[in-house]
Amino acid sequence: MTLEKSDNLKHVLAVPDFASGSIAREDNLFINAVASFCATVGAEFSMLAPRSFLEDLGKTASLLIGCDLPPGVFQADALHGVIEALVKQYGFHTVVFPSSEWGEDLVRRLSVSGNKAFASCVGFVTEHGFVQHIGQDHELLVAPCELLTLSEQFVGADARAAPTQEIGFASVSTCSVEFIEMGCEQLGDVTTAPLESARFIIAAGNGVTDWNSFGELAKALGATVGASRVVCDRGFLPRDRQVGSSGTLVSSRVYIALGISGAVQHLDGIHDVEFVISVNSDPGAPIHSRAVLPIVADANAVVQHLLEASVTKEHGHG
Amino acid sequence: MVKVLVLLSAGRDEFSGKAVPSASDARAVKMALNLKNADVTYAHIGSADEPSLRLYLGLGCPEIEVWTLEADASLSSTLSKHLEAIEADLILTGAASSSMASQGLLPYKLASKLSRLLLPGVVSVDLESSRITGVCPAPDRTRRLIAAELPAIATVSPLAPDPGQVVQSWQRSGRIVRETDTSISVSKQVPNVARRRFRAKPLTVPVGNRAWERVRSVIGSVDVAPKARAMSPEQAAQAILSKLEDLGFAVAESSANDDAKKTKVGEDSND
Numbered sequence: 001m002t003l004e005k006s007d008n009l010k011h012v013l014a015v016p017d018f019a020s021g022s023i024a025r026e027d028n029l030f031i032n033a034v035a036s037f038c039a040t041v042g043a044e045f046s047m048l049a050p051r052s053f054l055e056d057l058g059k060t061a062s063l064l065i066g067c068d069l070p071p072g073v074f075q076a077d078a079l080h081g082v083i084e085a086l087v088k089q090y091g092f093h094t095v096v097f098p099s100s101e102w103g104e105d106l107v108r109r110l111s112v113s114g115n116k117a118f119a120s121c122v123g124f125v126t127e128h129g130f131v132q133h134i135g136q137d138h139e140l141l142v143a144p145c146e147l148l149t150l151s152e153q154f155v156g157a158d159a160r161a162a163p164t165q166e167i168g169f170a171s172v173s174t175c176s177v178e179f180i181e182m183g184c185e186q187l188g189d190v191t192t193a194p195l196e197s198a199r200f201i202i203a204a205g206n207g208v209t210d211w212n213s214f215g216e217l218a219k220a221l222g223a224t225v226g227a228s229r230v231v232c233d234r235g236f237l238p239r240d241r242q243v244g245s246s247g248t249l250v251s252s253r254v255y256i257a258l259g260i261s262g263a264v265q266h267l268d269g270i271h272d273v274e275f276v277i278s279v280n281s282d283p284g285a286p287i288h289s290r291a292v293l294p295i296v297a298d299a300n301a302v303v304q305h306l307l308e309a310s311v312t313k314e315h316g317h318g
Numbered sequence: 319m320v321k322v323l324v325l326l327s328a329g330r331d332e333f334s335g336k337a338v339p340s341a342s343d344a345r346a347v348k349m350a351l352n353l354k355n356a357d358v359t360y361a362h363i364g365s366a367d368e369p370s371l372r373l374y375l376g377l378g379c380p381e382i383e384v385w386t387l388e389a390d391a392s393l394s395s396t397l398s399k400h401l402e403a404i405e406a407d408l409i410l411t412g413a414a415s416s417s418m419a420s421q422g423l424l425p426y427k428l429a430s431k432l433s434r435l436l437l438p439g440v441v442s443v444d445l446e447s448s449r450i451t452g453v454c455p456a457p458d459r460t461r462r463l464i465a466a467e468l469p470a471i472a473t474v475s476p477l478a479p480d481p482g483q484v485v486q487s488w489q490r491s492g493r494i495v496r497e498t499d500t501s502i503s504v505s506k507q508v509p510n511v512a513r514r515r516f517r518a519k520p521l522t523v524p525v526g527n528r529a530w531e532r533v534r535s536v537i538g539s540v541d542v543a544p545k546a547r548a549m550s551p552e553q554a555a556q557a558i559l560s561k562l563e564d565l566g567f568a569v570a571e572s573s574a575n576d577d578a579k580k581t582k583v584g585e586d587s588n589d
Contacts (some may be wrong), residue, residue: 019458026560106440112426139514158520294546301551
């Protein structure tokens with residue numbers, strides 16, 4: 001694998017998280033943001049990804065580099081070593097990470113080892129430097145630097161499709177991590193976990209009346225409990241469970257809406273959810289048009305059957 | 319007894335420059351207070367008159383040691399000098415005291431200087447005699463277990479449990495111990511932060527007949543929502559369960575198995 005070193009073109013190396021072990025929504029957002037960043041600064045886009053993802057990532061970057069580290073497992077020291085080796089070997093001008101837990105960690109490791117400045121959560125590029133997003137609605141201009149993390153809300157030039165595509169491999173099966181083990185265990189009581197950071201939410205609306213079964217179902221599925229405004233107003237579930245524009249804006253991967261019709265405020269609250277499954281007896285309920293699996297049925301009966309099915313399944317596995 | 323050192327930074331509000339406890343440092347204080355079998359020291363480098371120190375006392379730390387920064391010494395070299403004296407097994411710091419440029423580097427500098435392992439952004443920790451286990455939030459919204467041999471450094475995530483309110487009586491009963499009287503002061507200059515401007519995003523052409531189709535074509539996921547179907551509760555339950563399985567959310571028992579497998583993969587690759 002060779003990298004053409006034309007002097008007037010900078011080379012950007014992007015390192016997505018792929019934390020879920022697959023190419024998830026946040027990874028797509030990041031890849032789009034980097035493509036846009038590269039188009040803005042006039043740079044060539046290269047990406048480091050697990051070897052097994054290279055085919056799926058096809059036309060996203062002009063150079064894909066596969067590595068042998070397992071996806072979905074964070075091995076900071078090993079990844080750090082790989083990136084440093086790649087930068088040395090191919091002369092990448094800039095290394096870009098997502099502004100996530102892992103990205104922010106890696107950028108600091110590289111910053112310390114290379115004694116370079118970094119910018120975090122960059123949302124815009126001007127001729128004077130990078131604009132960092134700070135808090136909800138503030139920004140700070142910082143000098144351009146070689147290490148940065150990109151905000152999900154990055155605004156830049158329209159990205160063009162990558163003209164050429166080359167696939168190479170960085171072989172790094174050996175890693176220097178000896179002590180740090182990182183598992184994937186979900187900890188604590190999932191049903192009452194904070195809604196904003198939940199991956200899987202089961203929410204109840206006015207159509208649910210059997211609260212005991214609903215609670216048991218959430219436990220059996222391992223889902224976080226959410227609710228519509230009506231349910232919280234009536235006191236069936238606490239206020240911190242409310243999903244919607246006057247409650248919590250959620251961005252889970254899966255959202256099961258039981259007996260929720262889908263008021264505008266509620267749909268606003270689930271705007272960032274990837275997959276919605278809706279159960280409502282009204283075929284015209286707006287929630288159905290948002291769902292990947294819209295079901296017209298009585299929510300209570302479905303809760304009962306889901307509970308039975310998941311309990312027997314659980315025992316079947318055990 | 320495990321020796322723990324909590325490093326506290328001068329907390330400043332990013333926009334007004336007012337003294338506030340830094341969010342992740344305050345969480346580090348709370349975490350250290352809840353540790354069992356630990357001998358905790360709280361320390362700050364800089365001025366003993368720093369107003370945010372009183373706020374950390376109000377969160378429950380009984381005593382804060384203030385170490386002086388010599389005029390020509392760097393922060394990490396001063397720290398490592400003190401650290402040799404204390405011999406802390408675990409150093410707890412906040413992840414970053416603010417979101418300004420190049421913030422949150424100190425723990426990483428310390429880790430490389432002392433060649434210790436760094437656990438990034440923990441929300442809880444457990445100490446055994448020579449081992450630390452912690453929980454870290456990951457970008458995919460799971461919380462993952464992390465473990466290392468002591469001595470180590472851990473940074474505390476702003477997602478850790480809320481530190482609670484500043485209690486006035488604790489503020490009064492807590493003590494600030496100064497090393498010497500000479501001290502530096504933190505700059506009172508308010509950073510040049512501006513309100514975020516509106517920036518038009520490049521136009522992406524939405525495709526589709528209905529609003530949600532157009533939205534989805536821009537967001538990137540392409541599957542088309544099917545029409546709502548009436549079905550019996552049994553069928554509905556089966557449909558939901560099989561959909562969940564497709565999306566990687568099988569019922570609790572089998573998902574626990576998946577987790578165990580994944581953990582194993584991580585451990586194998588570490589060997």
